[in-house]
Amino acid sequence: MSVDDGFGVHYDTDDDYLDAEVEDDDTAGLLAEEVDSLRPAELPFQVLKEDEIQRRMEDEIGQLSALLCLSNSEASILLRHSNWDAYKLQDSWFTNESELRHRVGLSAMDNPTAAAAADQSDCRICFDSFSPDSFNSAACGHQFCRDCWRQYFATSVNGGPGTLNLRCPEPSCTIAVTEDLINKIADEIDRKRYQKYLLRSYVEENRKxxxxxxxxxxxxxxxxxxxxxxxxxxxxxxxxxxxWNCCEEPHRPVNCITVKNWIAKNDLESANENWKKAYTKPCPNCSKPIEKNAGCMRMKFAAPCNY
Structure with a gap:
C-alpha cells in the first residue's frame, strides 16, 4: 500500500519509511562530524593577564586554607614552600605536619612562647615602654612596637623578593611573619610591593x-x-x-637542545668576528685578516698572495 507523507514522497511499505528515517539520521550524524572537524583544535596553552593570575593564586590559596583549616596567610607560606604544587604539599602535610610546620616557620598548635611573651611592656628592639595595644607579634608572641615592625618590614621589602620568607626579628626565633601581620603594620606602598613579589613567586616558582x-x-x-x-x-x-620549554623563538620540529647548541655556536662565531674587527686588518690584496702582535710595521704574505 502506498503512503503519502504529505510532502509528495510516497512509501510502499512501513519498512521503506523506517529506512528513510535511518538514512536521515546517518546524514545528520555525518554533518555533525564535519562541523566538529571544522572547529579549531583546543590550544594546549592559555595566556593569563595580571588580574587572572591574581585570581587564580587567591583561589588556590583559599582552597588549601579550607582543606587544612588554616588561615590564607599560612596556606600561602605552605604553597610557596612547595613551589605552588598543592598535591606535593598535601602529601608532605599529611605525612608529617609538625616537621613541615617547623620547616616553613609556622608555629606548633601548642606554642608556650606566645603566652610567655604576652605580658611584656617594653619593645624588644628600641626598649621603649608602650601600652599593651601598641605591640604586635608574629605567632611566636615576641612583642615589638609598631614603629619597629614597620621599619623592619620596610628594610626587608627594599631588599627584594626575599621578604616573602621574613622571620620574626627575635634573633633566636624562626617563626614566619605572615601576610596578615604585614597588612596590619606596613604602609600602602610596602604592602603593594609585597603583593607584587607574591604574584611573581606564583608565576616564577610554578612549573605550569x-x-x-x-x-x-x-x-x-x-x-x-x-x-x-x-x-x-x-x-x-x-x-x-x-x-614554552626554552623561551627561544619557535623552532619545531627541532628540539630545544639542538637549538641551544646552535645559539652557542652562533655566539662563539659572533665573538670571533667581533675580535677580528677589533684587532685585525684585511690584507689589501687578498683580504685575509692580519694581526700585528710584534715587530715592525712591514709585513709580507706568503704565496699565493705574495703581497
Missing amino acids: LKWCPAAGCEHAVQFAAAAGDPNYDVSCLCSHAFC
Whole structure:
C-alpha cells in the first residue's frame, strides 16, 4: 500500500519509511562530524593577564586554607614552600605536619612562647615602654612596637623578593611573619610591593606557568600539552611567539637542545668576528685578516698572495 507523507514522497511499505528515517539520521550524524572537524583544535596553552593570575593564586590559596583549616596567610607560606604544587604539599602535610610546620616557620598548635611573651611592656628592639595595644607579634608572641615592625618590614621589602620568607626579628626565633601581620603594620606602598613579589613567586616558582619573554609584556602563559607531545610553540596576546620549554623563538620540529647548541655556536662565531674587527686588518690584496702582535710595521704574505 502506498503512503503519502504529505510532502509528495510516497512509501510502499512501513519498512521503506523506517529506512528513510535511518538514512536521515546517518546524514545528520555525518554533518555533525564535519562541523566538529571544522572547529579549531583546543590550544594546549592559555595566556593569563595580571588580574587572572591574581585570581587564580587567591583561589588556590583559599582552597588549601579550607582543606587544612588554616588561615590564607599560612596556606600561602605552605604553597610557596612547595613551589605552588598543592598535591606535593598535601602529601608532605599529611605525612608529617609538625616537621613541615617547623620547616616553613609556622608555629606548633601548642606554642608556650606566645603566652610567655604576652605580658611584656617594653619593645624588644628600641626598649621603649608602650601600652599593651601598641605591640604586635608574629605567632611566636615576641612583642615589638609598631614603629619597629614597620621599619623592619620596610628594610626587608627594599631588599627584594626575599621578604616573602621574613622571620620574626627575635634573633633566636624562626617563626614566619605572615601576610596578615604585614597588612596590619606596613604602609600602602610596602604592602603593594609585597603583593607584587607574591604574584611573581606564583608565576616564577610554578612549573605550569611562565612569563612571556617579550620586553614589557606582563602576561603569563600556562602550558598543559598532552604527555609526549613535542610541540611547545605558544603565542602571547602581545603577538610574541616562543617555545614554552626554552623561551627561544619557535623552532619545531627541532628540539630545544639542538637549538641551544646552535645559539652557542652562533655566539662563539659572533665573538670571533667581533675580535677580528677589533684587532685585525684585511690584507689589501687578498683580504685575509692580519694581526700585528710584534715587530715592525712591514709585513709580507706568503704565496699565493705574495703581497
